Amino acid sequence: MQKISLPERPDWRQTARDAGFTFADMHGEPYWEESSAYRFDLRQIEDDIEDPSTELHAMCREAVAAIIASERLMTRLGIPEAHHDLIADSWNRAEPEIYGRFDLAYDGKGPAKLLEYNADTPTSLYEAAAFQWQWLEDQLANGVLAEGSDQFNGIHEALVERFRELFPKGTDLHFTAAAGNPEDYATVEAMGWAAREAGMGAHYCDLDKIGISAEGQFLDGEDRVMETLFKLYPWEDLLQDDYASHIVGSGCMFLEPAWKAVLSNKGLLPVLWQMFEGHPNLLPAYFADDVADALVASGRADRAIADSFDRAADAMRRGHVVKPIFSREGASISIVENGEVSETSPNTDYDHHPRIVQAYHPLPEFDGFRPVIGAWIVGQNCVGMGVREDRSRITQDLSRFKPHFIAG
């Protein structure tokens, strides 16, 4: 794994504009940044990213089953009691997952470490699946990249295949996202393209235009009944909305399914550690309430996890990250080293949620930037990758998307 300076495509801004990629620059900073790229070798991709991520998703599925079987865990994960059944039913009916993105810390050598799973509403799909792909094709054509260079990016093809295997040709699928946000919209449209290519009817409706019929079915902006709805809107928010009570009985299948609410939740991390302690791709993690006393003083951890905590105590005291169970774009996250807060996110939107603590595993640094690997899951397999990097130790919404390639 290296970061390599490369000439930018002279016309990439025009290419981005023509493609409708309107957020290639955001807040006056480049978001898409191609003056350098990350280079990996095939072994790193296949042995350190692809196979471990596929395995992590399988472990996450085991965790879902365990969480859903336990009222106590559901409550700890902040799932409103009124909706426990909705989530359990969606799992028991085996409602299908479409996609997700693991965020991994990886430096090219040791095992990649799971930071979190964006299993419900991952964005940057368009950048990863399409714009990054075009960069590789263009740079091969320009002779900037050596012939035979490749990219870990079968995301689009895998999505097409996933839709094909799940739905008969000609099935009408609806797609929704909050209006007026081009980043979210781009992810939804990238998904819609794949559905269309798989032979589906794809229809878009702004989230706030969704209505409800007298019979309790969800309607799109043109009063068409929606039977399958891909929503780029998190379950934890959806379940707080007025229409949440209509989901059961609407006859509408939601994608991602409701059971993803327990994966896209940092409460997953302590559950995984309890189930798979010592797994090379996991970091020790605990619910903050269970270990708060043990972390700050000579107090004891909660009896149920005390032995496990003893084994991780040195690492946890050396450094840990405090994360609310729900948080996006790095909000409300702090890093604590040797008892001192050494870094904290300026965004405190999620401060009121319960927290977890995870052993601190520093991101590698390349030219002053710290990359996080986004490993994309489609169905149950890892099929591609995107890299985002940030100057800060906490990856935030100003991070930059960097292309990658495979050589050697």
Place this chain on the structure above:
Amino acid sequence: MRKRSRTVALTILGAASFAVAGCREEQVDAQAFPDLASCQAEAANGGLFTAEECEAAFAEAEALHVEAAPRYESLEVCEEQHGQGNCGSEAEQVSNGGSGSIFMPLLAGYLIGNMLGRAGGGMAAAQPMYRNASGGFTNAARTSSFSSNSGRGTMGAQQFTRPASTVGKAPMSRATATSRGGFGSRTGSRGIGG
């Protein structure tokens, strides 16, 4: 073995592209303009439409604005839907005697479709555009949203359905203006992504 897709879709077309997805709806070349002058400037540079078409479409959009703009019972409700400063009374916007207590969004642009003679019979080649509350644009029926009031693209012909008249109908209250929207109470200007 190759680790990347053979082909991908590179283009983000905007919400209207979804409508043509099932290949059931005809596609129309369309262009949006903030005002008549910008359409005519483009016409002079060999744009999609001639100066005469600009003028006819603009007149049609203005007529549809008078006839079918969303109408609200108060300035507050109108501004909730269309943003502050983007509404005015019917009396101000309709020449022959509108009400001073009914409020409509101000015309903020228009969309012209290359209908090739298909206009008429429930279709209109031009549509008025209005500001929406999130800084983008919407149509008279408030069923579509557009990120901009200038630009060109291909969209479903149903975008050019003639909007239902709102003249003489009861203006929308807050309850009727927001009768949809049981989802999304937690969306802000920020993306949701992680």
